[in-house]
Amino acid sequence: MPLNHLSCSRGLRDDIRLAIFPEDKQSQQSRNQDEIIMNQCVSIYLFAGLCLAHGATAAEYYVNPTGNDAWSGALKQPNAERTDGPFKSIERAKQAIRVLKRRHAFTEDVSVNIAPGSYVLSRPLNFDLMDSGLPGREIRWQGEKATINAGLPVICKRRDAKFWDCPLTKRPEVGAFFNTDRIKGNAPAFELFVNEQKLQLARWPDRDWAHIKKPVDDKTQFSTMETLPAIDGDVKAAQVHIFAGNDWYDQYLGIDAIDRTANTIKVSEPTSYTLKSGRRFYIQNLPSLLNAPGEWAYDREANIVTFIPPEGLVPETVTLSSLPNILVADGAKNLAFKNIRFQYSTGTAITIKNGHDLMMDQLNVNNIGGIGIEIIDGQNVELRNSEIHHTGAHGVIVTGGDSKSLKTSGHVIYNNHIHHMGTTILTYSAGVEINGVGVTVSHNLLEQGAGTAILLTGNEHLLEKNELHHFCLQASDCGAVYTGRDWSWRGNVIRNNYIHDIIGYGMQRVGVEKNQVVYQSPAVAVGVYLDDGASGFDVSGNIFENAGSMGLQVGGGRDNKIYNNYFSTNDYAILLDDRWPTYDWNVNQKNLDASPYKTTLWRQKYPELAIPMHNKTWPEGNRIERNVIVTSKPEGGSLRYFVPKNSTVIANNLIWSTTGKLAVDYKVEELNMPVGGAPWSQWVSQGIEKGSIVADPCVTISDKRMTICPDSPVKDIGFMPLPEDIGLIR
Structure with missing residues (x-):
C-alpha cells in the first residue's frame, strides 16, 4: 500500500x-x-x-x-x-x-x-446548520432499499406451543410516553413488532371494549357492565384506555384499584371528561391478561418480553421500538432525503425544525409510536411521493408561516399515501395536521383512520385534489376535515377533493338497569366539518360521496363560500346552523381579538372582518351556490339552513331526490321560528334560496371522476367541470 x-x-x-x-x-x-x-x-x-x-x-x-x-x-x-x-x-x-x-x-x-440494508441507530441522527447545503449546492441523502432503524432487535425462543420469550440484554432507550398529556400510567412506553407487525399489550377484553355501568364519582371511579376478570399481579401496573364521557376523546390512565366484588375500577388520575354510563374502555398491561394471539407483556423485574404470535404468523424478526426519534434536523437548509425507510421510533420519527428549502422524497415511515413526520416553522419544506403509515398518533404535522404578516410557510405535502394513523391515540390523531399560514396539501391519498384525516388551524392553507376515505372509524362527532372556534382563520381553500366513505362510530343507546349498551356504525361523522364558528373558507369543486351523516357542516360560521360541489348522500348533504343557545361565542371573540385583524394588511386581505357584525350569534355572510345535491334519504331531508335572510346567499343549486321526496329543515333568524322537514316549495317561499332547480342531474362518479350526460341540467346552474386528476399521481 x-x-x-x-x-x-x-x-x-x-x-x-x-x-x-x-x-x-x-x-x-x-x-x-x-x-x-x-x-x-x-x-x-x-x-x-x-x-x-x-x-x-x-x-x-x-x-x-x-x-x-x-x-x-x-x-x-x-x-x-x-x-x-x-x-x-x-x-x-x-x-x-x-x-x-x-x-x-x-x-x-x-x-x-x-x-440496501438496515442501519440500526444507537442514537438519533441529528442535522443542523453545519450540515446544510447552499442554494445551487444541495446535499442529497438517497437510499436504495435502505432502512434506518430506531428499534432494538431481540432474540426470542419458543417456550411452548403458545408462548415465546425474549430475554432482553438491554432495555429500550425510551423513558416516557410520546404524549404525556393523554397517556399516563405504568405501561411500557415502547412497542413490540413481530415480522414488522405491531402486537397489542395484553388486555381485557381481548376484542372490542368493556363499558361503564355507573360512575361512582365524576372522574375517577366507576362500575362496569361486564364482570371483571381475575387479575394477578400489581394492579397499579395496569392501564385503562378509556373514552370517559363521549366518543370524540380517548386517553390512557393508570389504575389505582380494582374491586372484583363490587365490580369497580378506580383510575389513578381524573379523566378529562366526566364519566358517563355506557362509555367504553379496556384494561391492558398485566401478565395475567396475556392469553390471546397477537398480545404481549413485559416483565420489568426479569427484563423479559413474552408474546403470543398472531394466528398464522411464524416469528422471524422481533423488534422493540427504542429511540424516541430517528432523524432530527434543526436549522438545516438545502438538504434532500430520498428513498429511505424509517422505522420503530417511540416518539416522532422525523422532526424538521426551522428548515429551509428541504425536500423529503419517496420516504417510507412506518411502525412509529407517535408522529410520523413533524415540520416546525422554517420555509419551503416539502414532503413528496412518500408513504406514512401505522403511526400511534398523527401521520404528519406541519406548522409554519407568520400570522401577523400572513407570510406563507411554503411547506408542501404532495402526492403521499398516508394511512393507518392514530393506532394508539384514536382521536385527533390526523393523517395531516396543518397550522400557521400557507401550507399546501395536494394530491394525497389519506385512508383508514380512527379519527380525523386533516386537522386545520390558521390562514391561507390549500387542500386540493386529495382523496380521503374511511375515517372516523372509532369516533363520533368527527370530521374527515376538521377546524373550528376561530373567526380569524380565513383564506383557507378546500377544493377539488374526493371525500367518501366517512363512517363514524358511537354509542346509540344505553340501558343501565338491563346492563345493555349499543354502539353503532355509521354514526355522526362529517366530510368537511367547519365547526364552532369557522369562517372565511372557500369550499368548491369537491366530490362528497357517502361522506358521513353530513357531507358538509357549517357550525355557525361566517362568510364561507360553498360552491360547485357535488354531493351524493343518504343523509344530510349540507347543514348550516347557528349553534345552540348556550354556545359561548366569547371564545370566538377572544380568539378574534388576539389576531391582528384591525391592521391594514388584514383589513385588505379579509375585508369582511372590518365590517361590524349585525349579530355575532348568527351565521352571517355565507354563500351556497351552484352545487349539485343528490339524496337517497327516504324522507328527502338532506338540507338544514338556519340562516339570516338579509346576509345569506343560497342560489342556483341543483337538487334531486331519488325517492321523489324533498324536504328542508330551516330557520329564518329574523323570525326565529325553526321548521323541520318542510316541503321544498315551502322553503323556497321564504325567499332565501333563489334560482335553484329540482331535476335529475344525470351524473355518475367513477374512479374519482365525474361524468355528466350530454343533456344534463347541471349546465343550467353554471356548474363548472371538475378536474380528472384527483388523488395520487402514480
Missing part, C-alpha cells in the same frame, strides 16, 4: 475524530502537521472519487452496512485490497461532509448513496 494512502487514512480519521470530539485536541505543531497531511488527503480522495467510483463526481459518498468508517467513503464497493471503500454508518458520512466544507472543497452538489 502506498505510504501516502496510509498517512491520509490516519490523517482523515484524526480530523473526523476532532470534528466529533473537539475536546480531544492535539498540540499546535501536531495540528499543523496534520493540516499538511489533510490537504494531501483531500486531493487524493477527491481524485479517487473521480477515477475509481465508476464515474461518480468528487462530491459523492457511499454508505453500506458492510463498509468501514475508516475508509474514504468514495467507493461504492471495497477495492481489491480492502483498503478503501464505502462508509459503514450514516453518521460517518455526515462528518465527512463537514470536513469537506472545512477544507473549502464544497463546490458542487453532494450525494450520499445509502446501500
